[in-house]
Amino acid sequence: xxxxxxxxxxxxxxxTHEFLRQYYPEEYKIYAFVVGYNSLYLFSKFQIxxxxxxxxxxxxxxxxxxxxxxxxxxxxxxxxxKEKQIRKDIKLVKNGMTxxxxxxxxxxxxxxxxxxxDGTFDIIVYTDYDNVAENGKMNKVIxxxxxxNLEYNVANTSFILSxxxxxxxxxxxxxxxxxxxxxYNYFVVGNKFCRHFITYFxxxxxxxxxxxxxxxxxxxxxxxxxxxxxxxMLDLCKMKVLKxxxxxxxxxxxxxxxxxxxxxxxxxxxxVEGVINALEESNKEESxxxxxxxxxxxxxxxxxxxxx
Numbered sequence: 001x002x003x004x005x006x007x008x009x010x011x012x013x014x015x016t017h018e019f020l021r022q023y024y025p026e027e028y029k030i031y032a033f034v035v036g037y038n039s040l041y042l043f044s045k046f047q048i049x050x051x052x053x054x055x056x057x058x059x060x061x062x063x064x065x066x067x068x069x070x071x072x073x074x075x076x077x078x079x080x081x082k083e084k085q086i087r088k089d090i091k092l093v094k095n096g097m098t099x100x101x102x103x104x105x106x107x108x109x110x111x112x113x114x115x116x117x118d119g120t121f122d123i124i125v126y127t128d129y130d131n132v133a134e135n136g137k138m139n140k141v142i143x144x145x146x147x148x149n150l151e152y153n154v155a156n157t158s159f160i161l162s163x164x165x166x167x168x169x170x171x172x173x174x175x176x177x178x179x180x181x182x183x184y185n186y187f188v189v190g191n192k193f194c195r196h197f198i199t200y201f202x203x204x205x206x207x208x209x210x211x212x213x214x215x216x217x218x219x220x221x222x223x224x225x226x227x228x229x230x231x232x233m234l235d236l237c238k239m240k241v242l243k244x245x246x247x248x249x250x251x252x253x254x255x256x257x258x259x260x261x262x263x264x265x266x267x268x269x270x271x272v273e274g275v276i277n278a279l280e281e282s283n284k285e286e287s288x289x290x291x292x293x294x295x296x297x298x299x300x301x302x303x304x305x306x307x308x
Contacts, residue, residue: 087129092121096199096210096217104130107150114146122196126150140184142191153189155244160227164198166213167221175209177202186244193242194254195220 020028088101090110099121102110110117124143128150132138141152158180165174179186179193184205186193193201199217203210210217220238227233228249236242241252 089127089129091125091127092117093123093125093196093200094121096196096203098125104150107147110146111148117146123194123200125200128152137180137182137185139188140186140191141188142186142193142197144192144194153246154185155187155189155191156247157187157244157249158229160229160231162224162226164202164209165223165225166209166216168213168216173213175206177206177209181205189244189246191244192252193224193236193244195238198222198224 020031087103088098089104090102090107091098092100092102124146126141126143126147128139128141139152139154141150159178161176162179163174163176165172167173179201186201199210199220202217213222216222222238224236224242225234226236226242226249230248232248234242234249234251236251239254241254243250243252
């Protein structure tokens with residue numbers, strides 16, 4: 001539909017250009033100069049107006065919208081006009097991917113089922129949605145086990161530079177990464193930047209790096225070079241862990257966790273997946289029954305441990 005009109009416009013423009021250039025060359029030059037100058041002038045004026053307009057929106061409208069959204073969205077969710085958003089406060093992470101997530105108020109129930117989650121995650125990531133900074137930054141806490149509570153302290157440390165080096169088939173690639181940005185902050189006392197966390201972190205916040213080097217990251221084949229706020233130069237490979245302290249950070253050796261191993265055929269109906277599904281459906285009564293059944297089955301088997 002639009003193709004013939006566009007073609008006709010182009011042909012008409014070319015014919016007009018050639019006609020004016022041959023029969024009215026002097027007038028055409030002056031006309032072209034005036035039109036070009038005025039077009040540039042109008043474009044500049046429009047750009048200035050647009051920048052001022054956007055700045056006004058950014059200063060006055062966006063903050064009002066954000067404040068309005070915080071007040072009106074919960075009300076719309078309560079009356080059923082907006083679908084309720086399920087907050088992913090606590091994430092169980094395996095091989096860099098979130099396998100399950102739970103709400104903050106389900107922590108006590110998870111603690112009761114602690115033995116039955118062994119081997120189902122590498123790390124746990126807790127996002128504190130209740131204490132978001134004024135700039136929108138959220139603190140993120142890393143756990144290697146299901147925590148007793150979710151209390152934490154923000155560390156008074158940072159990195160001057162953090163860069164990850166990954167060997168490719170033909171060359172070594174390097175990328176600058178930040179563990180604190182406008183949206184998140186991983187500088188929390190007790191956080192450990194181990195190889196499981198690095199894989200999750202890149203998949204979550206630097207997905208292009210994760211996709212380009214999936215094989216190397218699954219094998220934890222990388223070197224993380226850091227210059228901290230005390231101008232210490234640190235190199236971390238897959239066998240090292242960086243622990244965040246209050247005022248500095250410390251490099252430790254990576255230690256694999258010990259997990260309990262259960263013979264799943266002793267209680268096939270009461271595996272962790274069933275407990276999690278019951279919990280996600282908010283059917284706490286059914287989950288309690290599953291929990292008691294698992295405990296009864298557990299008493300009839302031997303404990304054994306394996307290193308993963």
